[in-house]
Amino acid sequence: MLHIPLKQLQSAILASGFVDEKTLSAAAEQAIHTNRDLASILIEEGALSEEYLYQILADYFKVPFVDLDKLDILPRILHILPQNIVKTFQVVPYKLKGTILSLAMTDPGNLVAIDWVEKETGFNVMPAIATRTSFKKTLVLYTKSITEEFDKIILENVKKVANQKAEAKLLAQDLPVITILDTIMEYALVSRASDIHIEMMEEEVLIRCRIDGILQDTIHLPGALHPALIARVKILAQLKIDEHRLPQDGRFTFKREDQEVSIRVSIIPTLKGEKAVLRLLMEAARPMNLEELGMSGKELEIVSHALKDPHGMILSTGPTGSGKTTTLYTMLHMLNQPEVNISTIEDPVEYDIRRINQIQVNEKTGLIFAEGLRSLLRQDPDILMVGEIRDKETAQMAVHAALTGHLLLSTLHTNDAAGAIPRLLDIGIEPYLLASTLNLIIAQRLVRRIHRDCIERITLSKQEQQKLAGQLAELTGGKVTPPSQIYRGKGCKGCGDTGYQGRIGIFEILPNLPELQELIVAHAPAEKIKQLLIKQGYRTLLEDGIRKIEAGITTLEEVLRVTRE
DSSP states (O other): OOSSOHHHHHHHHHHHTSSOHHHHHHHHHHHHHHTOOHHHHHHHTTSSOHHHHHHHHHHHHTOOBOOGGGOOOOHHHHTTSOHHHHHHHTEEEEEEETTEEEEEESOTTOHHHHHHHHHHHOOEEEEEEOOHHHHHHHHHHHHHHHHHHHHHHHHHHHHHHHTOOOOHHHHTTSHHHHHHHHHHHHHHHHTTEEEEEEEEOSSEEEEEEEETTEEEEEEEEEGGGHHHHHHHHHHHTTOOTTOOSSOEEEEEEEEETTEEEEEEEEEEEETTEEEEEEEEEETTOOOOOHHHHTOOHHHHHHHHHHTTOSSEEEEEEOSTTSSHHHHHHHHHHHHOOTTSOEEEEESSOOSOOTTOEEEEOBGGGTBOHHHHHHHHTTSOOSEEEESOOOSHHHHHHHHHHHHTTOEEEEEEOOSSTTTHHHHHHHHTOOHHHHHHHEEEEEEEEEEEEEOGGGEEEEOOOHHHHHHHHHHHHHHHSSOSOOOSOEEEEOOOGGGTTSSEEEEEEEEEEEEOOHHHHHHHHTTOOHHHHHHHHHHTTOOOHHHHHHHHHHTTSSOHHHHHHHHOO
């Protein structure tokens, strides 16, 4: 909780002009009734961005606002305070000049923390304010020192397992195997991995982590450890330990210090033994907005306007791993208001969202997308989300829902926005129904962001410019202008020498124009629909990618990699 009276905080926020009085009063009332922090409620509801809020607080406390993400904090400064104190008080030392210690705090009003640091260190504290998000990211700097110990921990425990002779089921419940798997999951969290792959090679177990969308070899373990490691995963996910012939799916929660991660498990039999893939889903992930996803300008306006429609279909398209589900969840957070009833049918449910009724597909019991959607329509919904349109029955139910006064969100596996329409027509949707219910199609891909700490601008020679223009002309028929400038990440310790950190979306937006409706009814091919999109001045995936290249957000290689898929 912030050390600032609620009324004073309200006055400061209202004076900023970022939040209107009605929204602020409702959030303040909620804060009182639930005994929660007003600041957290405003951020969660999307009424105020975290950065703007902390700039308002900086003015109130009369301290500087610092962005910890942009600071290069020396290890000797960082370790002036031990990690447990940093986490308890939510403070980070970031600069020392003489006897003055600059201390970033999430709450500069915490005088107890300031007094403690001054007494224990002997320095005079100069407080500054930093967002909670940037503070949590900075904790990774402490955690990175742990990664140096990971190999040592794993090696010690591998030796312990080697000295034991027991069944995999028993070994899986012994401390060494438990420690090895926990260490692997900790390593994945520190590395910002989205997935862990545990697979048997010829003579060893290979652990790979997917970081920023790219799989990387991470750890090599003795092959003898494989049965016990897989058995441990099965125990955690409550799967059948003795089943080795059939695929199994499950999930469990992994807690590490102040982090709680939901881990989705998939195990399949292969020729060399069972392979396990663990997907890491942050339970407390902060809701994003459309700008953070990567939308801007005209496209952002179109999507924001479409979300205000009371009925119709909004579709997100792209291959697996292109961020479709994240886009849908972002939209659901924006639409999630007390006055509307939102229900979803998903496979699987990835994040639990407050106030939204979420149903998990279960084919064993006959609860498939179409059946779940049919049941949800009897629940007086305003907004519906279907995880994926896979078949004719689900598509027909989705169109029916959109026709009967509901806003329906869903995903579809197509390469671009234009391709979604022939796909739905092929499934069996009547053209006139599709033309009247379709509000918007969003195609997307994820590209890696250039790491801000090692970004550099690249000046292309005339020959390189001509070569690039030729490449793009070959891909698009000469319809895309090459970027005027490009950037790259040189690589540093902060990004693991990859030059990248994090990902952002590139988007292609296709609204339901009158001309589009005519093409739908005429069963026009995807190419004609694409031509309409370009003619009307909407950006293609490649064009949006080039815009982000010129802005120094990503690289040419990344955009070409994902748009060629």
